[in-house]
Amino acid sequence: MEGCAITSAPSSDPRCNHRIRAREVRVIADDGSQVGIIPTSEALRMAQEKGLDLVEVAPNAEPPVCRIMDFGRFKYQQQKKVQEARKKATTVQLKEIKVRPKTDEHDYQTKLKHIRRFLEDGDRCKVTVFFRGREIVHKDRGQVILARVVVDLGELAKVEQEPRTEGRMMTMLLAPQVKKPIAPV
The missing domain is CATH 3.30.110.10 (Translation initiation factor 3 (IF-3), C-terminal domain)
Incomplete structure (x- = not known):
């Protein structure tokens, strides 16, 4: 729940929790099942009940697709993927x-x-x-x-x-x- 920091500077991270601007969102639960199209406030309440974050994964979709997940864990996994990609990329001198x-x-x-x-x-x-x-x-x-x-x-x-x-x-x-x-x- 604390994973999504509120900052004034725009970042490359996906929007989460109260930073999501859409009125309605398509929600995917933490187990991967589709909940459906519901108001953002309802989706936020569902995420808070589970102690997780509501993360916007497809902001350009109509309505935007959001997933209920642990945002801190999500960022950690993304960083790991980037590190693995760097490790595998060899430079020929x-x-x-x-x-x-x-x-x-x-x-x-x-x-x-x-x-x-x-x-x-x-x-x-x-x-x-x-x-x-x-x-x-x-x-x-x-x-x-x-x-x-x-x-x-x-x-x-x-x-x-x-x-x-x-x-x-x-x-x-x-x-x-x-x-x-x-x-x-």
Whole structure:
């Protein structure tokens, strides 16, 4: 009964109890059965007798549909649904790894390990080869490095964007490979 606070500011919450403006409402009881179309004052009295709130669930209907329920519990359940939806929504991030045409073998393996970890976490990865000074003359070395990354990652990644040159850098975008479930035989 105390669940519906009276505030002057309009909120996104449904109207309840004395905030319902309609003269007549279609009432649904707390057990889900339809009571019918009755005056709002009668519906409020029914809700108060049960120690519950009268909540307007369909304000645009003619007449508005109201339900007898515990408004506090209703708001709590709505908040839980929103939290569950947020929890299930995963955000895919774009990670970037930078290498140079003269990157040593050990450094390359370390960078590859980082790329592998990003892809296993479900993130996309941008591999960038930076050219400094006269290194830009040897673009083929950058393409060799990017091709080697694709070969070394094998079935773990798919190329989302082919290698392309932008100024003094060559970039390629990798996405995690979607694993298909094995069909039962």
